[in-house]
Amino acid sequence: MKTAKLTVVGAGPGDPDLITIKAIKALASADVVLYDALVNPVLLDYAPNAEKIFVGKRKGCYSYQQEQINDLIVGRALSHGHVVRLKGGDPFIFGRGSEELDYVRAYHIETAMVPGISSALAVPAYQGIPLTKRGSAESFWVITGTTKAHRLSTDIALAAQSNATVAILMGMSKLSEIVSAFAKAGKEKSPVAIIQNGTRNDEKTGFGTIETIEKVVQEKQLSSPAIIVIGNVVEDRSILSETVASIEEKGYHQTPLRYA
Numbered sequence: 709m710k711t712a713k714l715t716v717v718g719a720g721p722g723d724p725d726l727i728t729i730k731a732i733k734a735l736a737s738a739d740v741v742l743y744d745a746l747v748n749p750v751l752l753d754y755a756p757n758a759e760k761i762f763v764g765k766r767k768g769c770y771s772y773q774q775e776q777i778n779d780l781i782v783g784r785a786l787s788h789g790h791v792v793r794l795k796g797g798d799p800f801i802f803g804r805g806s807e808e809l810d811y812v813r814a815y816h817i818e819t820a821m822v823p824g825i826s827s828a829l830a831v832p833a834y835q836g837i838p839l840t841k842r843g844s845a846e847s848f849w850v851i852t853g854t855t856k857a858h859r860l861s862t863d864i865a866l867a868a869q870s871n872a873t874v875a876i877l878m879g880m881s882k883l884s885e886i887v888s889a890f891a892k893a894g895k896e897k898s899p900v901a902i903i904q905n906g907t908r909n910d911e912k913t914g915f916g917t918i919e920t921i922e923k924v925v926q927e928k929q930l931s932s933p934a935i936i937v938i939g940n941v942v943e944d945r946s947i948l949s950e951t952v953a954s955i956e957e958k959g960y961h962q963t964p965l966r967y968a
């Protein structure tokens with residue numbers, strides 16, 4: 709008899725090398741892996757003996773409700789043993805990781821958690837954008853653009869008044885409201901970066917200011933999943949040699965560093 713267990717595991721932001729050794733070990737001992745749309749599927753190779761179930765949202769695919777995922781975890785843990793719930797980035801950053809652990813604990817099933825590298829940190833970093841930098845930003849906010857009630861988070865207006873770097877996840881559908889909130893706080897000239905599919909082969913970027921970013925998004929046809937980074941650190945970004953190499957390889961036009 710196998711022991712029923714759930715390990716919630718962070719898969720990192722997309723580049724398959726950005727997974728932890730602990731996550732790989734958890735996958736190697738998994739009997740079942742339930743994975744999301746933002747998980748790079750090559751990571752499933754670390755779980756050769758496991759049943760793999762896609763429970764993410766993808767156009768044209770059946771989409772699981774959270775309650776169904778919770779029941780699937782409990783059912784598979786009881787029938788198969790070790791369930792790994794593999795989630796993009798870090799499971800505790802807008803990942804519902806703690807909700808799933810709470811649900812499963814009520815069934816007295818053993819639980820564990822392996823943190824992951826969140827896209828909130830890694831995606832800007834791959835573009836050479838430091839979330840904090842002496843002289844530019846003393847702190848940063850990581851905010852969801854869209855709340856449970858599908859509204860713009862009220863934290864956006866608060867963040868817009870601060871001098872902090874603001875990293876917004878799930879914000880692309882609310883971009884005009886975000887731009888308005890920053891403009892209202894007198895931040896029209898604040899630098900903005902938008903990074904879609906960050907750390908992946910199909911990464912796309914757009915750079916501008918609060919005044920210009922909507923036009924940039926239109927021109928470059930940027931969409932979700934993307935991170936919006938607002939603040940002076942965007943101007944401070946260092947062009948990394950790996951970034952330059954990949955830009956040249958893809959034939960992309962490199963965006964100038966300064967906009968003022």
Ligand SMILES: C[S@@+](CC[C@H](N)C(=O)[O-])C[C@H]1O[C@@H](n2cnc3c(N)ncnc32)[C@H](O)[C@@H]1O
Pocket residue numbers: 721722746795796797798799800801802803825826827828831876877878879903904905906907908932933934935
């Ligand atoms: C439900 S949240 C999950 C965040 C995840 N738990 C993390 O720590 O990265 C999904 C949002 O994260 C952001 N995101 C995740 N991976 C991304 C990537 N590779 N590039 C850009 N944005 C990403 C997007 O804003 C996306 O809509």
